[in-house]
Amino acid sequence: MSTELSLLMDAALDACCSPVTGGVLDAEAAERLAHIFKALGDPTRVRLLSLIAAQSGGEACICDLTEPVGLSQPTVSHHMKLLADAGLVVREQRGRWAFYRVADDTLAALSQALVPPAPVAR
Amino acid sequence: MSTELSLLMDAALDACCSPVTGGVLDAEAAERLAHIFKALGDPTRVRLLSLIAAQSGGEACICDLTEPVGLSQPTVSHHMKLLADAGLVVREQRGRWAFYRVADDTLAALSQALVPPAPVAR
Numbered sequence: 001m002s003t004e005l006s007l008l009m010d011a012a013l014d015a016c017c018s019p020v021t022g023g024v025l026d027a028e029a030a031e032r033l034a035h036i037f038k039a040l041g042d043p044t045r046v047r048l049l050s051l052i053a054a055q056s057g058g059e060a061c062i063c064d065l066t067e068p069v070g071l072s073q074p075t076v077s078h079h080m081k082l083l084a085d086a087g088l089v090v091r092e093q094r095g096r097w098a099f100y101r102v103a104d105d106t107l108a109a110l111s112q113a114l115v116p117p118a119p120v121a122r
Numbered sequence: 123m124s125t126e127l128s129l130l131m132d133a134a135l136d137a138c139c140s141p142v143t144g145g146v147l148d149a150e151a152a153e154r155l156a157h158i159f160k161a162l163g164d165p166t167r168v169r170l171l172s173l174i175a176a177q178s179g180g181e182a183c184i185c186d187l188t189e190p191v192g193l194s195q196p197t198v199s200h201h202m203k204l205l206a207d208a209g210l211v212v213r214e215q216r217g218r219w220a221f222y223r224v225a226d227d228t229l230a231a232l233s234q235a236l237v238p239p240a241p242v243a244r
Binding site: 020024027031033046047050051102104108 | 146160166173175229230238239
């Protein structure tokens with residue numbers, strides 16, 4: 001892993017998510033993590049994230065997303081709202097379209113929060 | 123990260139979860155990831171995982187878990203079943219009690235699946 005990515009992940013972790021296996025989580029930390037995981041707990045939303053990340057430039061408008069997932073614009077917009085509320089995508093309005101990109105810092109923080117304890121340390 | 127942990131994470135990733143931002147996920151890969159994330163999309167279940175990981179020896183029976191989360195044994199058992207079905211904990215029956223430990227390989231795979239693309243590569 002590059003040092004730059006490692007630093008990004010550390011910073012994001014501080015700002016968002018406590019490690020799942022790093023000690024007993026209090027109710028607030030558990031709520032915060034569960035809120036983000038819940039947004040990922042739907043196959044359409046997981047696919048939407050992968051579709052946005054795969055776009056050239058790393059961003060997509062709703063108009064790019066409806067056809068690949070085979071859903072209506074309002075339904076895709078609803079899914080995108082849940083992803084945005086969880087901090088998993090960043091939304092930017094440009095004219096009549098909203099553009100979305102994956103929030104790498106949130107993904108990095110979630111990833112770090114799930115790293116299991118090193119086997120040698122058990 | 124230790125080499126041992128890194129190898130564990132690579133192996134687990136192959137067996138379970140495709141990277142969220144490593145290309146457009148097909149329906150099956152998205153279903154598999156969403157199933158695991160859904161199990162984590164509840165604050166009680168996130169706390170239960172952290173409680174089990176924090177036990178000495180890294181395992182807990184239902185009897186260890188009811189009081190800290192303030193829920194009845196049947197309710198905790200239900201949450202543990204969902205975590206076990208998602209592969210997030212491993213259950214072992216000993217006499218009248220079931221013991222659970224965190225499935226480090228699944229956590230490692232999920233963690234790897236969420237690693238964002240390295241910023242230098244964008």
